[in-house]
Amino acid sequence: MLFDVSNEQGKSLDGGYIGIQPRQDGKALVMFSGFGSHFSAPKGRAEADGGEGGSNSTLVDFEFGHKYNLTVTRDPDNPQRLKGYIQDVTDPAHPGVKQHVEDLDVDQKFVLAASNTGFVEHYGADISRSSQIAPTRGSFFAPFTTEADGTVKAGEVRSDGFYGRYKNAMIGDQEVTKVAGKGQEVYFTFQGAGYGAKA
Template structure:
């Protein structure tokens, strides 16, 4: 089972935070003296770092969610044989009675030549992707991908919208919002369809994941730096509501051989942005 599927099946809830405006820096490594780690078997993908988020949501759920993120440095996958790093936010779906129906993710995979692949996928038999593939990480589901222009250090909004005229249709978009006064065009990332009426759940998780080429050493995990900001939703009257985001730390089979830092910015005790920086112990850049 892939690390993405493990995260799909693991519930994470935000922890309590102090009631003050803070910006807290801390180390990410979970052991006092992290060392190079070598496994007997090479695997892919491999989870690295996780977050959780929540948004106030009426029953049965939300019409839209926007996930702001930026990637300052990361591994670019240039061919199908290469490794890459995936930065994604999970989303949950409720049926029209408010009961959980399924989950999926939307995220960015940096590629070569100023491009990134936006992946928009749903796990389980309820999803279909007419313009994509009928699978999710080798299991039942549906997956779309769209290649877009991309620059390290830019801030992007990844948005999922439930179609108000067809509540079985989910559309995804990406927009460069580095300059909030002059945002880039909103690009469509194809659509997912569900076999019944749905709404978006108000809480889930996100992750940074090493994928593609299989690895068996922590030294094969290249440095990456970026940030996840609290998601927001817009109601039918145009009012914007911003949620919260919190760190769930390192995870996966290299969690004790990854080093890095995180800076969590909170507003009135609520997590608003997490800036992370990490790499595998022993990493040496290839010539």
């Protein structure tokens, strides 16, 4: 999930990313990065995707098929710090522990912007053809924010479909669940055309 930050006058200070990289051993890396010269990671790396910024990676327990909330919030005790969290909310009546996934510092006071993009991407070993893209399924849920007075405001989620160099060689489907005309969940399945075929 990408997010933007602006200064108190509304000028963009670039943005960042929080996301899950699942592994096969019951674990996942949660990546929490800020892109550009305004960001740093006090306990992480002094770069983000090879450029200016700061980035963190935190190993957490993970189960495929579970629902997780990723949270980015401004530190109430430090107006120049973002805090990242992950929480298993598969059972809303008994949510898992809200795990801190480190911090990002911004070089001035800021506000979180209202919209950006979530995405699914391949990471790890390089691929050279669509048939290497394994079957994948998942969901994105609409973002929400909790105001200082405790009021929760829900946003909406939309889908632009497939993108990237193999977008025309993908097989899959998506379904958008709407409430009062606003998208609240995008469920998707996809795989590369010819997956499983021998080269």
